[in-house]
Amino acid sequence: MTTLNGALPEHAARRCQQPLNTLHATVYFSPEIAREMGALGIEDFSAVNIAARSAAFGRVGPGPVTAAFYNYKHELIARHLPDVWDLAAPQDVLAARLRAVDGTLRRLLGEDAVASPEMAEAAELALRAAEGCGRGGRPLYAAHADLPVPEAPHLALWHAATLLREHRGDGHVLALVRAGLDPVEALLSHSATGGGMSDKWLVRTRSWTVEELNAGRERLRARGLLDEAGQLTEAGTALREELEQETDRLDAAPYEHLGAAGVARLTELGKTFATAAVTAGAFPADLLGNG
Template sequence: MTRVARRMFELLEPICLVTFMADECGEELAALGHPNYWDGYFASRAAPLGRVPAEVVHAAFYNFAPGEAARHIPKAWEKIPPEESFAARERGSVASLRRILGDLAESPDVAVAAELTTNAALSASTVGRVMYAGLRTVPMPVEPLNRLWHSATMLREHRGDGHIAALVGARVGGTEAHVLSALAMGVYPAESFGRIHHLPKKRLAAVMDGLRERGVLDAEGRFTETGRALQERIEELTDQLAEEPYEVLTDGELDELVTALEPLAARLRATGSQ
């Protein structure tokens, strides 16, 4: 049976992806003064953590190569306060949702989804959930579409924190996690995956060699049976760890939430959240 958390991920992820895929968020961050995409990304996503060192951002984000966070943090906060970057992130993301959803942006489904996702997003424990805990300190927006984006993002970071715990437990590092994800999505060779293809070839080769030595990959860089089983265990545990927020909702409320989210997610998926 599909776990509730997996179904919610499928329905909420298209809402969250506008932050990264559509133009409006980047435009808002550029207007604020961030000179490039990655300055805006690190400054706005890490903003709820406060003015922490790059090492903390690197640890919390987990899947960036060593030194990548330090190229943007704390530089991206020197002239632009973190809270302003986060506000720009919200403005741009909600503008994208409003444009893509069109008439659906004002539908009763948005209000219903906003209320129920907010209830879920505010219900879980913050223990061991660094990114989620940071977002819990940000005031919840009032407008339904803003609230839906914010609560969906909270649930995404909650899931992400659990995913990191699953990866750490499986001794899979950030770059290794991208290799596993790429292969699971059918991207081959894994080194061509967009999140890691820019890394130095020597570093990528070392990561691939390490996974071969563990029996995760074969000589051609594809999953072994052991490797595929490892990737599936990580995803299963990620789903398990993401269940808690939805336990506050009754079966009827979960059905209501799915019904409200389905047309929104379908519209967003049709455009690739762009």
């Protein structure tokens, strides 16, 4: 990658996006999102997650959401869409989500961090990076790109982090399809890296059964990607790295647009805020794992 102010170091975009994705994800595990959505009549854990993530599409049915989310079981999404829109309109869900983000970040980061110059700087940098994103072939990014940018810096940072997360995620789905990994195989191979969700949370959030997860592991073993202990083989490790490299390539534009100095500074600020959020208990202790 090259920019007007120098080449980006290897994996710089990936390292920048990771803490921003962590900040993006905090709201989906927060009591604030459950409370705000519950006030709209959406109380089921899965319905909250699906509605909050898909509301940017408008009053959409299950098919497009299954395609865009990729690793959720279609039957889970069809259980809640489009019926959830009879409980609350998408615009009301989006407003509730933003209120939840406000409460979540204030609780996890503290009022001083929310009002800090560093927060405003991070928001400005992340929004500038998002200017380099493209809508083509990026359904989740494109839907969120049509939403207004919030005025408050901490909300603007979360919005920009969401744009960058969904832009990378849309590209990652393209890489997964090209690699021939179905939704269950994609989840399991990611979990085997140590960076994905445990079986407990795959069942709870994606609705795949234990039997379906075990069958997915057998398919990965048959391809030589997992060993008998469920760990990545050399070939499996290589495939996961190839996936990330392809995702990096597809996701290069926003970070090239921001430039090396901006990427370095946004990474630094993002790590500070993400570390604070994780330390404050943003996520369940058993969220990550292999098996």
